[in-house]
Amino acid sequence: MKNALITGATKGMGRAIAIAFAHEGINLAINSRNANDLNAFKAELLQINPAIKVFTAVADGSNKTELLQFAKNTQLQLGTINIIVNNLGMYQYAKILDDEPGLFDRMVNTNLMPAYELYRFFGKSMVAAGEGHIFNICSVAALNPVVDAGIYSVTKAALLSLNNVMRLEMQQHGIKVTAVIPGSTLTDSWKGQEIDKDTMVLPEDVASAVVNIYKMSKGANVDQIVIKPAGGQL
Template sequence: MAVAFAREGAHVVVSGRDETKGAAAVAEIRADGGKADFARADLDGSSAASRTLAAQATDLLGGRVDILVNNAGIYPASSTTTADDEVFDRVFGVNVKAPFFLTQALVRGMIAAGGGAVVNLGSWITRLGVPSGSIYSSSKGAMETLTRAWASEFGPRGIRVNAISPGVIASADWDPATRDAADVMMRGTPAGRSGQPEAIAAAAVYLASDEAEFVHGIVLDVDGGRTGVAVVATA
């Protein structure tokens, strides 16, 4: 997504916990002629961490942020019967509280500047349950609900808020066995295979663009038909 926004001319601030990965993303963007900077942040769910990142990003971008993509998230392996307080609080801290307070910190500046766009990341398993995702899927369900609430709250003030619900996405650097397992989950769907990260990037760019100026409060399924179409698989 960062690469895709930069190719459209945006000055991108990439954020994360890993400075090595952040530097690599910035280098890729700059090598392609784009503008990018890295701001390290460990979004633990505290309002202070989100406010600090918001301030860093605003400073790096010359005092103005037009687009926020709430993409940070974790998915620790746990089930309802094995999860404890620490796991629950950590998932909701990173997946819900962090984007809530980051949006709170940045949307004021967007309103003052006359407009902006927020793109949240949901998940296909908010509507199609899987046996090991109760905490994660409920956290992403909260983000999809916040998308609609924020669209109602901020739309009249010039801020468009929408979300993407990615399906089964396989990264290019995954080993063949993992990619095969991802493809198995997509058998019988219209796409018939797992998706690529570029599909999510294209959706994010669209939702933040002027072409989507009449789009408010939606959750755009980019999942190869996994949730919207009956899946008929053969043995």
């Protein structure tokens, strides 16, 4: 069995990806700040596939110390990690000149730092194993900055750049790295707004893309995939 670590897995795209991997028989490591959410989701995943292992940890993925402890415990519980999905993220609607104090640090620690630290933690063991796949959930804001979400756009562009460096470092070792770049996706970022789901990308669409990319032949890698609403960005 393969083992996957997914950050931000109890909601939105991360949740859909975890469910999709459970259907594929892949063991999972997931974290959340909310123990009740974790326990409920673990039960759901095991109902989907009782044969898999699901390791959970109450940990804030934007806190480096807690993130690395989660990584260490995951390795102890599951062994070699074959798949990393860097999904944890936050969105703040604000121009940079209007950013509240501390927003820059929170954005960097949520949208960028976890991918860097988990790459550093698991990268060499992936090289030693000669296989693995890292997915970085970016955003179309990395390609076309949204001025009304300034620092979000900056951190997602930095994540895409980090993804590209990872891929170049890892390609000689047989490790795949893919940037998943969704447009307007129906997640909690849109909570409270009246939205027609048929005008948006669904989390399940992103999960389907991730699983199908992972299942490609050993010699194939998708450098990046852009998934936008059929009718254009909202």
